[in-house]
Amino acid sequence: MQITFWGVRGSYPVPGAATVRYGGQTSCVETRTASGDTLIVDAGTGMRALGNKLFREAPEPQHYHVLLSHVHWDHIQGLPFFSPAYVPGTKISVYALLTAADELHQVIGGITRHEFFPMPLEAIPAVFEFHQVEPGVELDINGFHITPIALNHPFGSVGYRIDGDGSSWAYVADTAPFTEVLHKQHFLPGPEPLSDDDKLALAAMREALVRRLTGVDTVIYDTHFLPDEYAKFPHYGHSTPDQAIEICVESGVRRLVLYHHAPSHGDDQMDRIAAEYLSQGAKKNIEVLTSFEGMTLPIGPEGT
Amino acid sequence: MKIRFWGVRGSFAMSGREFLRYGGNTTSVELLTDAKQRLLIDLGTGATELAKQLMGSEFGKGKGTLPILLSHTHLDHIQGLPFFAPFFIKGNEIRILGAAPLSGISLEATLQNQLAPHYSPLSGLENLAAGVTIETITPGEAITLPGFEVVTAAVPHGSMWTTAYRITADGKTVTFLSDVEYPSIDDPLPEALALAHEADLLIHDAMHADHDYDMRKGWGHSPARAGVVVAERAGVKKLALFHHSPDATDDMIDEVVERTAARTTVPVIAAAEGNYLDV
Numbered sequence: 187m188q189i190t191f192w193g194v195r196g197s198y199p200v201p202g203a204a205t206v207r208y209g210g211q212t213s214c215v216e217t218r219t220a221s222g223d224t225l226i227v228d229a230g231t232g233m234r235a236l237g238n239k240l241f242r243e244a245p246e247p248q249h250y251h252v253l254l255s256h257v258h259w260d261h262i263q264g265l266p267f268f269s270p271a272y273v274p275g276t277k278i279s280v281y282a283l284l285t286a287a288d289e290l291h292q293v294i295g296g297i298t299r300h301e302f303f304p305m306p307l308e309a310i311p312a313v314f315e316f317h318q319v320e321p322g323v324e325l326d327i328n329g330f331h332i333t334p335i336a337l338n339h340p341f342g343s344v345g346y347r348i349d350g351d352g353s354s355w356a357y358v359a360d361t362a363p364f365t366e367v368l369h370k371q372h373f374l375p376g377p378e379p380l381s382d383d384d385k386l387a388l389a390a391m392r393e394a395l396v397r398r399l400t401g402v403d404t405v406i407y408d409t410h411f412l413p414d415e416y417a418k419f420p421h422y423g424h425s426t427p428d429q430a431i432e433i434c435v436e437s438g439v440r441r442l443v444l445y446h447h448a449p450s451h452g453d454d455q456m457d458r459i460a461a462e463y464l465s466q467g468a469k470k471n472i473e474v475l476t477s478f479e480g481m482t483l484p485i486g487p488e489g490t
Numbered sequence: 491m492k493i494r495f496w497g498v499r500g501s502f503a504m505s506g507r508e509f510l511r512y513g514g515n516t517t518s519v520e521l522l523t524d525a526k527q528r529l530l531i532d533l534g535t536g537a538t539e540l541a542k543q544l545m546g547s548e549f550g551k552g553k554g555t556l557p558i559l560l561s562h563t564h565l566d567h568i569q570g571l572p573f574f575a576p577f578f579i580k581g582n583e584i585r586i587l588g589a590a591p592l593s594g595i596s597l598e599a600t601l602q603n604q605l606a607p608h609y610s611p612l613s614g615l616e617n618l619a620a621g622v623t624i625e626t627i628t629p630g631e632a633i634t635l636p637g638f639e640v641v642t643a644a645v646p647h648g649s650m651w652t653t654a655y656r657i658t659a660d661g662k663t664v665t666f667l668s669d670v671e672y673p674s675i676d677d678p679l680p681e682a683l684a685l686a687h688e689a690d691l692l693i694h695d696a697m698h699a700d701h702d703y704d705m706r707k708g709w710g711h712s713p714a715r716a717g718v719v720v721a722e723r724a725g726v727k728k729l730a731l732f733h734h735s736p737d738a739t740d741d742m743i744d745e746v747v748e749r750t751a752a753r754t755t756v757p758v759i760a761a762a763e764g765n766y767l768d769v
Contacts, residue, residue, distance in 0.1 A: 198573050199503035199535055201514025202763075210505025210514070234502060234736075257608050259569070267502055286608040293608055301563045301591040301600045304648050304710060340611040373613035423611060449538070449573070479505075 187351040187485040189217045189404070193232020194477040196360070196410045196424065196446035197260050204452030209479025211235070212260040213446060215357065215406065217485075219350045223329035226252045227346060227357050229280075232479065233264025240270055247275030251328050253319075254282035255359055256343035257293055265294070266303050266310070276312035281319050281327070283334070285342040285371070290316040319344060322394070335398045336391050337361035339423040340369045347398050353486025356399055359408035359446045363429040364392035366420045374421040392433075399437035403485050406477065407433070409444040412459070427463045427474070434472050442467060443483070444476045491660045491769045492522045493691065497536020498761040500669075500697045500711065500733035501566050508739035513763025515539065516566040517668065517733065519693065522766065523659045527637030530558045531655065531666055536763065537570035545575050552581025552620075557635045560588030561668055562652040563600045571601065572610050582620035589627050589644065589653045598624040629653050643681040645670040648710025656685040662769040665689040667720065668733045671710050675703075678720045686724035690769050693761060694720060696731035699738070699746050714750045721756045729754075732761045 193199075193211035200210040214232030218224045226236065229252055240248070248270060255261055270276050286293050294316065295307040307314055319325070321336035321344055333347040338361050345358040362369060367377050368384040380388070399405055410424035427444055434442045444463060447456060460476035467474030475483070497503075497515035504514035516534030530537065548554045554576055561567055576582045588597050598615070601624065607613040615622060627633065629644035629651070641656040645667065652669045665686045672678045686692050694717030698706050703713035714731055721729040731750065734743055743760045751758040 198538065198569065199505060199514075200538075201499070201503050201505040201509060201535070202539075203510055205505050206507050206510070210503070231503065258611065259572070259604075259609055262609075263565070263569070286606070296603070296606075297565075297609075299603065300650065301595060301603070302565045304564070304650075340613075341607050371607070373607070373611070373617050375617070 187217060187219050187353055187355070188482055189215055189355060189485060190482045191215055191232070191477045191479060192236040193230040193264070194445055194447055194479055195449060196408070197449050199231045200449045207453040207478060208447060208456045211479060212263065213359065214264055217330070217348060217350070217355070219329055221329070223350070225328060225330050225348065226250060228253070228255055228261045229265040229268070230260050230262070231264045234267040237268035237270050241273070245273070247273050247277075249277040249279070252278060252280045253332065253346055254280060255337070255345065255357065256283060256285065256339060256341070258360070262294065262297055266298050266305070271310050271312040274311040277315065278312050279315045279317060281317045281325075283320075283342055283344045284318050290318055333398055335395055337395070338364055338367070338369050338388065338391055340374065341371050342369070345395070347402060351486060354402045355404040355406065355485045356402045357406050358395070359406065360423055361408050361425055362420070362423045363425050364388040369423055377421045396433060396436045399433065399439055402437070402439055404441040404443060404483060405430070405434055405439045406443045406445045408446040410446050410448050415448065427459070427466070431463070431467055431470060431472060431474065435470050440471065441473045441475065444474065491524070491662045491664070492766040493664060493769055494520045494522070494766045495536070495761045495763055496520060496540045497532070497534040498732055498734055498763060500735060502736040503535045504736045511740040511762060512734060512743050512760060515763060516569060517561070518570060519666065521638070521657060521659065521664060523637040525637060527659075528556055529635060529638050529657065530556060532561055532567045533558060533570045533574060534566050534568070535570045538573045541573070541575040549576040549579060549582055552579045555583045557585045557587060559640070559653075559655055560586060560597070561654070561666065562647065562650065563588070563591045563597070564669070567669075568601070568604060572605060572612055577618040577620050577622065580619040584620050585623050585625055587625045587627050587633065589629050589651070592650060597626050627653060641685060643685050645679065645682055646673070647671065648708065654682065654685050656689065663689045664691045664693065664769055665726070666693045668693060668695045669710065670695050671708070671712055672716060675713065675716045676719060678716065678723065682720055683724045686720050686726055688725045688727075690727045691730060692717065692721050692724070692726040692728070693730045693732045695733045696746065696760075697733050697735050699742070700749070714746050715753070718750060718754045718756065718758070722754060726756060728757045728759070730759050730761045734760065
């Protein structure tokens with residue numbers, strides 16, 4: 187199995203001279219088994235370039251599978267720009283957590299409302315099919331075994347453990363750590379005091395995450411913030427590399443990939459972050475890599 | 491009056507080396523009068539770059555005022571809204587002016603939808619700390635903003651309408667005609683010609699290279715040539731090609747400018763992210 191990063195940025199796309207090396211597009215990762223089965227995780231702006239590549243590889247209609255962590259704009263904006271969707275006969279199965287009162291097809295279809303995009307989802311030639319996921323309820327998709335994991339993010343988010351070809355990786359984004367803030371379904375102007383129930387809920391979420399990550403080859407983690415930035419915005423729903431390393435230590439994970447980079451972190455700063463956490467991780471026997479657009483990683487002992 | 495292009499790209503923000511000279515950010519244009527009064531057109535990703543600069547000024551202290559004109563609400567023109575930092579500072583007064591996107595759907599409801607809780611952690615306009623007013627324009631009306639006189643018109647953009655603007659300040663006029671496709675390229679609409687009449691600068695949709703246009707007719711965007719026709723008929727002093735295709739690399743845009751300039755006596759540039767320019 188292998189994974190390829192098509193968008194590594196958080197929040198919004200950042201063009202310009204400061205992002206040419208790490209990339210400016212938002213969340214989108216492709217994974218592929220040795221036999222060529224693929225799965226797309228998140229549909230951020232990186233999905234446009236992925237779509238163009240997939241179309242070049244196989245212009246005839248395909249069945250694509252897209253797992254969404256949640257439906258914030260930076261994780262869904264690429265969907266209407268995925269060129270294979272305009273090939274009649276294409277089928278796109280979307281898997282997501284339901285966090286709104288509306289049905290999934292309304293929530294995801296809502297990004298192509300007439301006010302926002304010239305063509306509604308129903309008019310796009312591909313047939314879309316929506317599947318609701320629930321944390322802990324495992325599913326088999328296109329040769330992959332998937333375990334959704336609840337994460338701590340405004341209005342809810344899920345990570346995924348993905349097993350295939352006898353190895354596994356996990357996508358842990360977007361999530362805040364499991365300490366100061368419990369994200370629920372309301373707007374947070376700042377951190378709220380935690381009730382005892384909140385503390386229990388956070389501990390349970392953290393415990394389940396650690397358990398699901400145990401034995402995983404590679405973990406991709408939302409490390410949007412540096413510690414000083416996190417201290418200012420603990421209620422934004424994102425983590426630091428330090429917090430990701432802590433979870434990996436507890437899960438016995440040996441390879442961590444920093445992901446969902448803050449839009450303000452330019453290439454030079456990303457180089458410093460990469461070097462700093464490579465060395466921090468080494469002290470804990472964890473290989474810490476920093477994702478960039480176009481990076482491909484083999485997963486598993488043989489690295490297919 | 492000065493102008494600065496913060497975002498010139500259409501449809502989709504493009505990062506990477508091939509897009510550095512013209513820039514990959516989506517639509518956002520700043521106008522500044524000699525007396526430093528400011529007006530912004532559109533809130534594409536380019537607006538997030540302007541936001542950083544504004545935060546170093548009175549906007550960082552909650553004392554900024556800014557009117558923003560929206561051409562329409564397709565995502566590439568509003569995707570910078572949730573990340574425009576002056577919205578997060580209490581005391582700033584920001585006006586968003588634009589037409590209702592469609593009959594039956596107000597501008598305010600549309601922006602609320604953009605910030606709906608499942609799409610954005612801001613969960614609604616009411617959570618922006620700044621004072622934000624949403625003002626609905628009826629295209630065709632004239633508006634007076636501090637330092638600027640604005641004339642508006644509705645122009646066709648595929649299956650919807652966009653609002654085009656003629657903006658006058660310090661005795662100079664800029665016309666903004668983006669996201670427009672005329673029923674006939676050789677016969678631009680009288681509304682467009684009136685807005686562009688003897689403008690010092692015409693910013694015009696040039697999403698498509700002329701040779702690509704036949705395949706993309708009806709998509710709501712113009713080929714580069716459409717701006718030339720408007721500029722010549724309206725006696726415009728300078729034409730800026732705008733809303734570049736996400737597929738157009740710097741070298742491809744260079745070529746479009748060269749070909750377009752060769753067919754007219756109107757000076758032609760391609761809008762590019764960069765510094766303040768005198769109108």
